[in-house]
Amino acid sequence: MKLTGREKTELFLEGIVTVILLLLLNLSIIILINQSIQTNPGLRDGIFIIKRSILIGPDHFHLWSWENIFITLMLVFDAAVVYWRLIRRYHQMQLRHIISELHYIANGHLDHRIGFKLKGNTQSVVESINALVDSVIKSMDEERAIENSKDELITNVSHDLRTPLTSILGYLGLIQDKQYHSQEDLLKYTEVAYLKAKQMKSLVDNLFEYTKVKQTGTPLSINRIDLNQMMEQLVASFELEAKKVGLTISAKDTDQPLYIEADAEKLGRVFNNLISNAIKYGKDGKHIYLDAQTGQPGEVIIHVSNDGSQIPQKSLDQIFERFYRVEASRNKDTGGSGLGLAIAQSIIDLHGGYISVSSDERLTTFSIHLPVKHGDRLTKKDQAPKTTN
Template identity: 70%
Template sequence: MEGIVTVVILLLLNLSVIVILNEMIQTNPGLQDGIFIIKRSVFIGPAHYQLWSWENIFIALMIVFDVGVVYWRLIRRYHQMQLRHIIGELHYIANGHFDHRIPFTLKGDTQRVVTSVNSLVDSVISSIEEERRIEKSKDELITNVSHDLRTPLTSIIGYLGLVEDRQYHSEEELLKYTNTAFNKAKQMKSLVDDLFEYTKMRQTDTPLTIAHLDLTQMMAQLAASFELEANEKGMTLVTDVGDEPIHIEADAEKLGRVFNNLIGNALKYGGDGKHIYLRAKQLSDREVAVSVENDGSKIPEAALGQVFERFYRVEESRSKATGGTGLGLAIAQSIVSLHGGYIYVTSDDDLTRFVIHLPIKNGDRLKRPDVKN
């Protein structure tokens, strides 16, 4: 309809211009003579055609102009219709249909608008989901901390209440109550310390004290420090690091915390085995792999994907009996991530392996491949 109206208006305009020009020429003999001279002096093409009818030339030019104007108007209106469709799709998404995206494909800058809008919606939805996940994670953290603190705190209050009310029959019984309260308090302190360490390691701007480390020497020191505890449990620590030293740039204290957690877990939960293996190997000029392995009971298949989650315990009763807070592996994962590496676990009937990949040079980041448990 807009095209038809535009054509009618242009025809009327053209007719008006032609009438006005004709009137000007008819009333001005000098202009007539000038046009005649131009017609005789202008030739077109090799055959030397002369311009005998200026009206036809003018009409042809007007037609070209009119076609251009109609095309511009129609294209402009078409783009406006496209924008209205895009705005309609945006209103539909804004009304709560967040899984919807603008489905049509256009050309030129309008398609760039559609692509940008879809990308923006994806980004917003991703941010909303991430915020919900973080909020849920915070709620779970508060719930887990409250639960793990309430149990020892209740025991402490109970036993100290017995002492306060003098409900004991001998000094031996009094010492038993205070010793139980003391152990529960240490359990609470361990949880708070681990929680503080976990939250600190989760911050990406946590500073690292970088130094040049010899992993071969570190493995030997770890084996020596846990040798007595391993012997008491009937286990043997075996190191396999090769003959050549392996040097990396890392935070010695924080990496020591990682290996202490892994070896401590192997002693606690792999106690039915006989060996704990500490292995280190340089894979390339930018990557090393370190593993802590034990031949104890394997981790259930269903638990392999959850062992690095905070407060997760493969066996609740056994973990509580051994004093585990459920944060050790989460802390280890956070420390390894701060160093630009990654950690994963595999477990079968022969060995349970916690494998750490670390960059040799500080600042490098390793990309974790798909690892099947």
């Protein structure tokens, strides 16, 4: 921190005034002591005896010139006082500069930070202020992102609801106005309206589920689950649906049970979403594979794979985002709500785990990492469980 010319002058004058005051104080003390000694013979004789009794060094020098020693001590004391006064005033100037920087930031220059390199507690104050400003900026950005997210949510929901709603109103309007030529046309119009209504209900249900699992306080019904048994049940549930589109679904055979503590209903929602997506978007493949195995200590890994079309590399980083759809699936036959994978990710996060995806020409694989014990949390970096209190 650089001092201004005015501040340097203030420091200089502060030192001069302090030295003058101390010299006057020292002179007054010396005069008072001399007068006391001169007017008090007993005190003078006592000082003389003390001088003779004090010997210094191996040659036994007598302490005769006490005035010089006293003056030396006074000068040392004066120097300490001057240093203390100047340091005190310098710290006040530092605080004045810090306050000036704070006013500058408060006036809207939020990208500015206090760049002083000071010593001691003052530097801690500067670092705390900078950290506080960073925290405020981060909170403002998060609040802005939340507002943008809300606007985006409303826009996406409105768009996805408007399309089927327009179709429903259109076909019901044709029926109401008797704009059909046969009973077959009437049944066709009502069937389309019904399917569009189901599409709307699915979107509303998914949206409700998404908002519910995104809440941090969402309760979980924890039970001890055998993942291998769950894989077998999933195969049985989706076997017929997969066969309709020419796919076979299978789970890897294991001899030993694999238990975890989790919410079976919510995990079932995750696997339903992943397997339904594999059936819907992997029609050009032949197989869907389920596999549960142990990972790092305290961790299990479940793979849901299919050998259908490869997901474009540019889409892998966005595939879990809310309302995101891979471009190839944006059509009325396969295009979903774009919430299924976001819901799956939120449910896995509630369990303390994480989900990732990889895709190449051979397989597209969703990997779910879950802690064995409820209350543990896995980190994607080292894939090791952390126990939370």
